[in-house]
Amino acid sequence: MALVAHSPPVSADRSLGAVVLAGGYSRRFDDGDKALAELEGTPMIRRVVDRIGAVTDDVVVNCRSDQRDSVEGALSGADATIRFAIDPVPDRGPVAGIHAGLEECEREYAAVVACDMPFVDPALIETLFDRARERDGAVVELESGWLQTTQAVYRTAAMARACAETMGAEDNRVLAALEKIDCVTLYERALEGIDQRTFESIDTRESLRAAEKRVE
Numbered sequence: 001m002a003l004v005a006h007s008p009p010v011s012a013d014r015s016l017g018a019v020v021l022a023g024g025y026s027r028r029f030d031d032g033d034k035a036l037a038e039l040e041g042t043p044m045i046r047r048v049v050d051r052i053g054a055v056t057d058d059v060v061v062n063c064r065s066d067q068r069d070s071v072e073g074a075l076s077g078a079d080a081t082i083r084f085a086i087d088p089v090p091d092r093g094p095v096a097g098i099h100a101g102l103e104e105c106e107r108e109y110a111a112v113v114a115c116d117m118p119f120v121d122p123a124l125i126e127t128l129f130d131r132a133r134e135r136d137g138a139v140v141e142l143e144s145g146w147l148q149t150t151q152a153v154y155r156t157a158a159m160a161r162a163c164a165e166t167m168g169a170e171d172n173r174v175l176a177a178l179e180k181i182d183c184v185t186l187y188e189r190a191l192e193g194i195d196q197r198t199f200e201s202i203d204t205r206e207s208l209r210a211a212e213k214r215v216e
C-alpha cells in the first residue's frame with residue numbers, strides 16, 4: 001500500500017519535538033563545519049531548523065561546545081525555540097549526539113535530523129510521526145536498503161535509553177540502538193508526495209555545489 005503524505009499544517013500536537021545533529025567533525029567537508037556551510041546564502045543547519053519548524057516549535061541542537069557560538073549565530077532569529085545539548089565528550093559518534101539531544105528534549109517524540117540534510121521535507125516528518133505513535137519510532141528504508149536513522153522519529157525516552165546502552169557497547173552504531181526499540185519501517189519506494197531531495201545529505205564541498213543547482 002502506498003503511503004500518502006499530507007501537506008503539513010504547523011503542528012498543534014505538542015508531543016513532537018526535534019533534535020538536530022551537528023556534533024560531527026565534517027571531516028569529508030575539507031575545511032569547515034558543514035552545519036554552517038551556506039547553501040545559496042543560508043547555512044545548512046538554518047535550512048534544517050526552518051523546515052523542521054513547520055512541524056514543531058521545540059528544537060534541540062546537539063553540537064560540541066566549540067561550535068555553540070557559531071551555530072547559535074547561524075540560528076539567530078529562527079521561529080522555533082532552540083535549546084542546545086552540548087556533547088559532554090566530543091567525537092563519540094552519532095549515537096552519543098542523539099543521546100545528548102534526546103536527553104534535552106522535553107517532548108514524548110522527537111524528529112532526529114542531521115544538520116547536513118537541508119532539503120528535509122516536513123511532510124515526511126509528519127508521516128513518520130503518525131506511524132511512530134504507539135511505537136518507539138519510525139524510520140525509512142532507502143531504496144539502497146540502508147535505514148535512514150538520522151531523518152527519523154523516535155519516542156524520546158525509549159531511544160535515549162537505547163542510545164545510552166549502545167554508547168558503551170562494542171557495536172555503537174545507530175543501527176544497533178535501533179535494534180533495541182520497537183520501530184516501524186517505512187519504505188522509500190512507497191512514499192508519495194515527499195520531496196525527492198529529502199534524504200540528500202551534503203557531506204562534501206562537491207555535493208554542496210551540486211545541491212546549489214537544485215535550490216528553489
Ligand SMILES: Nc1nc2c(ncn2[C@@H]2O[C@H](COP(=O)(O)OP(=O)(O)OP(=O)(O)O)[C@@H](O)[C@H]2O)c(=O)[nH]1
Binds near residue numbers: 091115150201
Ligand atoms: N554529537 C556528535 N554527533 C556526531 C558525531 N559524528 C557524527 N555526528 C552527527 O551525525 C550526523 C551524521 O554524521 P556524518 O554525516 O558522518 O557527519 P560528520 O561525522 O560530521 O561528517 P564526516 O566527518 O565527514 O563523516 C551529522 O549530523 C553529525 O553532526 C559525533 O562524534 N558526535
